[in-house]
Amino acid sequence: MKALDSLYEAQKIAFSPFVFQTVYTMLELGIMDELYEERDGLTVTEIASRKNMTEYGVRVLVEMAKCADILELNDDKYSLSKIGYFLTRDEMTKVNLMFTQDICYKGLFHLKDAIVHGKPEGLKEIGPWETIYQGLSILPEQLRKSWFEFDHHYSDNSFGEALKIIFQHNPKHIYDIGGNTGKWAIASTKHDPSVRVSIFDLGVQLKVAKANIDAIAEIKDRVDFNERDMLNPASEIPAGADVYWMSQFLDCFSEGEIEAILLKIKKNMKPDATIFIMETFIDDQRFKAAEYSLVATSLYFTAIANGNSKMYSSSALKYIIEKAGLETVKEHRLHEDRFHTILEVKLPK
Amino acid sequence: MKALDSLYEAQKIAFSPFVFQTVYTMLELGIMDELYEERDGLTVTEIASRKNMTEYGVRVLVEMAKCADILELNDDKYSLSKIGYFLTRDEMTKVNLMFTQDICYKGLFHLKDAIVHGKPEGLKEIGPWETIYQGLSILPEQLRKSWFEFDHHYSDNSFGEALKIIFQHNPKHIYDIGGNTGKWAIASTKHDPSVRVSIFDLGVQLKVAKANIDAIAEIKDRVDFNERDMLNPASEIPAGADVYWMSQFLDCFSEGEIEAILLKIKKNMKPDATIFIMETFIDDQRFKAAEYSLVATSLYFTAIANGNSKMYSSSALKYIIEKAGLETVKEHRLHEDRFHTILEVKLPK
Numbered sequence A, B: 001m002k003a004l005d006s007l008y009e010a011q012k013i014a015f016s017p018f019v020f021q022t023v024y025t026m027l028e029l030g031i032m033d034e035l036y037e038e039r040d041g042l043t044v045t046e047i048a049s050r051k052n053m054t055e056y057g058v059r060v061l062v063e064m065a066k067c068a069d070i071l072e073l074n075d076d077k078y079s080l081s082k083i084g085y086f087l088t089r090d091e092m093t094k095v096n097l098m099f100t101q102d103i104c105y106k107g108l109f110h111l112k113d114a115i116v117h118g119k120p121e122g123l124k125e126i127g128p129w130e131t132i133y134q135g136l137s138i139l140p141e142q143l144r145k146s147w148f149e150f151d152h153h154y155s156d157n158s159f160g161e162a163l164k165i166i167f168q169h170n171p172k173h174i175y176d177i178g179g180n181t182g183k184w185a186i187a188s189t190k191h192d193p194s195v196r197v198s199i200f201d202l203g204v205q206l207k208v209a210k211a212n213i214d215a216i217a218e219i220k221d222r223v224d225f226n227e228r229d230m231l232n233p234a235s236e237i238p239a240g241a242d243v244y245w246m247s248q249f250l251d252c253f254s255e256g257e258i259e260a261i262l263l264k265i266k267k268n269m270k271p272d273a274t275i276f277i278m279e280t281f282i283d284d285q286r287f288k289a290a291e292y293s294l295v296a297t298s299l300y301f302t303a304i305a306n307g308n309s310k311m312y313s314s315s316a317l318k319y320i321i322e323k324a325g326l327e328t329v330k331e332h333r334l335h336e337d338r339f340h341t342i343l344e345v346k347l348p349k
Helices: A003-014 A016-028 A031-037 A044-051 A055-067 A082-089 A091-108 A111-117 A121-125 A141-153 A159-167 A183-191 A203-214 A255-268 A288-305 A314-323 B003-014 B016-028 B031-037 B044-051 B055-067 B082-089 B091-108 B111-117 B141-153 B159-167 B183-191 B203-214 B255-267 B288-305 B314-323
Strands: A071-074 A077-080 A173-177 A196-201 A223-227 A243-247 A274-279 A327-333 A341-346 B071-074 B077-080 B173-177 B196-201 B223-227 B243-247 B274-279 B327-333 B341-346
Touching: A003 A016, A003 B016, A003 B082, A003 B091, A003 B288, A016 A031, A016 A055, A016 A082, A016 A091, A016 B003, A016 B016, A016 B091, A016 B111, A016 B288, A031 A044, A031 A055, A031 A077, A031 A082, A044 A055, A055 A071, A055 A077, A055 B111, A055 B288, A077 A082, A082 A091, A082 B003, A091 A121, A091 A141, A091 A288, A091 B003, A091 B016, A111 A121, A111 A288, A111 B016, A111 B055, A121 A288, A159 A183, A159 A243, A159 A274, A159 A341, A173 A183, A183 A196, A183 A203, A183 A243, A196 A203, A203 A223, A255 A314, A274 A314, A288 B003, A288 B016, A288 B055, A314 A327, A314 A341, B003 B016, B016 B031, B016 B055, B016 B082, B016 B091, B031 B044, B031 B055, B031 B077, B031 B082, B044 B055, B055 B071, B055 B077, B077 B082, B082 B091, B091 B141, B091 B288, B111 B288, B159 B183, B159 B243, B159 B274, B159 B341, B173 B183, B183 B196, B183 B203, B183 B243, B196 B203, B203 B223, B255 B314, B274 B314, B314 B327, B314 B341
Parallel strands: A173 A196, A173 A243, A196 A223, A243 A274, B173 B196, B173 B243, B196 B223, B243 B274
Antiparallel strands: A071 A077, A274 A341, A327 A341, B071 B077, B274 B341, B327 B341
């Protein structure tokens, strides 16, 4: 890259909060939608009149957006560029942007302190909790919406393929560690009418999972609930599982904590049992945009969620697995949902 | 641009506050300087040990910075890219970044409201004033530093060339409208030992200017101070000037206000007098990085400074000049400082 271009890119970063808020404002005020409809573009005066805004307000926004290659300008008419199109119409991009604005923007101001103190110092901008998990169910409506849409976008389409992989092993009993709202327990007991699932999670999560599962007659007798703090050194996972399932769970912990969790499972594990770990690994992504999303998510964990976890690379997680005395025997990259990989882990032979 | 590349660029924008805070944190913690010194790069472990940080803290930062092309990774060693070099060592880039962090980051969260209400709704994040001008002299130290370094970076090198242009007209008496700290009055009276300067400004500014000028024996008898609110419809600018000087002054006002100020000057202006308007116009910049800086500065005016002003294009300002019944007879682009243009304005013949 030429020096002048690098200088320009450096300026884009130095002023990036201006561009971010410009796009958010143009989305919220409906300017992006208006420009999406009018492919030939609109003048400042036309936008101002349609959106009942001052020309001044429209002008500062579109001038910034044009400079950032989000809009194009021809004969006084502004129209969406391809980048502007994705910001307006692409689901992943919008989910990312709203998550950034509602959950992360203010908290990221404290990123430096979060890193220095090893605590999610930005969390205070949205609530008085130690970790965001304590506040999720009581977040203000708009923030809740943005958090869950982000979370679901990166998980909703992975279960179909995951079920096929896990049930090749014909498990009779699955331990769902970090079972959360019970989604996997529901999917797997529905998938196989004879399988049993034991959920292990914090009490506050079990309540939600139990309510969801008790409402489904055909499965409720095959699921049980076990309150367990995986970070408590005294807590145990009993023997009995054919398959251990952890989906987007280990990324909520530090490397040392992940090793401790794996050791806890290993301690009572049957010789033929299998641990399946489903994650979105930063080095397994086919698209740069997806890799970017995941890497940024690490800083959400640092500054806002809990201060010490991150999205891992598959090589980092396999290293921890090995350190815990376990063996990664297979690696399944899911094709349908683009984001996930399942690691198949066993006791060494 | 290909669709996949545009999608990637859209993601960069959606997560841009993450990248901005990553760079700010790496600058403040000295990681960027460390990498500048070690051209061959450093591993995560080496950075953590040199800066006394956790490897986790270093890793989330460098992974984000690498994804954003600020760092490069070779054999586990991270080093500065060209973009990273400018973020670490280029004066304009650092001045812009610190201004964004200290003055604008939090306030920009309220950009949408600022545009809807026509008020600098973000200003409350740094102080309880109606406009930032009331708070400038009492800003907390770090914020004051960032504001003034930003301001000075875009003005300090323009006076030498400007003096040559203005004194080709051999003015006996200059009216310095919006004289601020008295910098121009000092420079011009020192430049020509016979010229007189009358400063017109708000009382709070005149105090500062008077203190600065009274300290310089050789000029103090040739400068007088006139308290004037240019936005007050009843205020007048008397006759008497050969030259009117307005430097980075009109960009603090809306288009309508600029017209009113020009009409106020025109009313009592001598037929041969000249108005010189020095501005940084967004359409007169030779470098994209400079244009970007100025366009973003508009949104600082919108969200934080006063809610209704901006950096103008020269065509927009010439249009207002014409509307006020005046004529732009010449346009001087300054070469030394790269940013400024001086418009030479007269009464129509």
